[in-house]
Amino acid sequence: MDVDRLLPTPEAADLIALTREIADKELAPRVEEHERAESYPEGLFATLGQAGLLGLVYPEEYGGGGQPYEVYLQVLEELAARWASVAVATSVHTLACHPLHAYGTEEQKERWLPAMLAGERIGGYSLSEPGAGSDAAALTCKAEPTPEGYRITGTKAWITHGGKADFYALFARTAPGPHGVSCFLAPGAVEGLSFGLPERKMGLHAVPTAAAHWDGALLEKDRLIGAEGQGLAIAFSALDCGRLGIAACATGLAQAALDVAVDYANERTTFGRRLVDHQGLGFLLADMTAAVDSARATYLDAARRRDRGHAFSRQASVAKLVATDAAMKVTTDAVQVLGGYGYTRDFPVERYMREAKITQIFEGTNQIQRLVISRGLAA
Structure with a gap:
């Protein structure tokens, strides 16, 4: 694949060239092995993070690439042409960083965002549930306020990188009704959180998709992103x-x-x-x-x-x-x-x-x- 791209800047052209080099060297030689064995490519996302490909659309002040979406999406296309599982997981990671960047406090962003954008911590997006896919307002997973923070109880489904991610953009119900869903930056490992076996999928075998089971896990108060009820x-x-x-x-x-x-x-x-x-x-x-x-x-x-x-x-x-x-x-x-x-x-x-x-x-x-x-x- 060598698509003739109309890129906005010489810097963007260099970025696409770098992406192609990494994709041809790191992704293309490994894809068949991992997809057939349904095995996770350990260390690969760290490599992408070190190359700056996991925080492209976010500000440079937090360690991002400061790139326009026009360029970022063409990077994703290059990755997908070699290994779709990796490209989808990269897209989901970028999506999982959005709530913190767009709605988090300055203190929250300074605390967590640099490691996320550097690929030191890989993210998942936890919105869907077994009975709430496209109908996000039907979420039932609960986040009950306590003096220490929030107790999370319920099941989330179809999580890309489920069980492997270091953090999740988690959406849970803090009150009844359509305005009762809140957003949390949840750690990937906490007491009371477990994951089901990876789904047996038709494709995208190298990166797991799994359900998360929250059994009263405690999230600290500062894990709430935005205001209560702002989740949807x-x-x-x-x-x-x-x-x-x-x-x-x-x-x-x-x-x-x-x-x-x-x-x-x-x-x-x-x-x-x-x-x-x-x-x-x-x-x-x-x-x-x-x-x-x-x-x-x-x-x-x-x-x-x-x-x-x-x-x-x-x-x-x-x-x-x-x-x-x-x-x-x-x-x-x-x-x-x-x-x-x-x-x-x-x-x-x-x-x-x-x-x-x-x-x-x-x-x-x-x-x-x-x-x-x-x-x-x-x-």
Whole structure:
């Protein structure tokens, strides 16, 4: 993959070049081993943190990269083109840092944010529950105030990096009703917190997804981020950005599948001609290319609106919808281009196809994205 990118500054171009170098050296050689064994790549996120790739959008004063979202998302795309699990986990870590940066006190930010942005502490995002996925207002996990802080009781679900993360952006109920959810910066290990076995997923095997069980664990008062009852506002403010992260990851995955399909079509011959020279396959590859380019354009449009301070919620939903649907189509078509070989593990396209499916589901299903977009059209 060597996408010709239109980057805003020479510094951004250098950052993309660095990302490609790290991705080719550290990610590409290890992905097949860890995805097949479903084993966690110990030390890899520390490497990304040392390279400055885990705090790109946050201010330099806290150790971040001070980069616009337009650039950060293209970094994510490069990572996803080599290893989708790692790119998704990087997006989730960035999402998990958002509540502290946007709503935390100066004292809280100075205490915790530098280690998070440096990748010394990796984060997870703990919003969903077994009975509350897209309907975040239905949360039942409780945070009961005590003189010492808050007692957390309940079960959270579908946590990327669950059981491995050093901290979680945790959303729990402090009062009844839609304004009764609060946000906490929870440590990854505390008495009364345990995790279920990792989910047996279709793809993204190298980074665990697990449920968390809170059995009266105590969080200190200063673990509350923002005000009590502000949790859903915090969660929703982060989700627009998270959707852009998934759009970029999906685009990288689609680009990787396209690259494999194009290489195969240029090398394989049938009836005395290369596959790419058969109009049926050539047109299919053209449609795949158009889908990838369109996906990239939609997430960059939303990111540029965000960077300029414009409203971008609708564009984020459009980007998530377009990019993830494109990833599913392009990876499926890549399997078709390779024929029987595409259905084997000798080529990575079968893995890309399995990984693409989840992008249509998390950070709000694509049905939810259509709901968000359509509601924005109502007069």
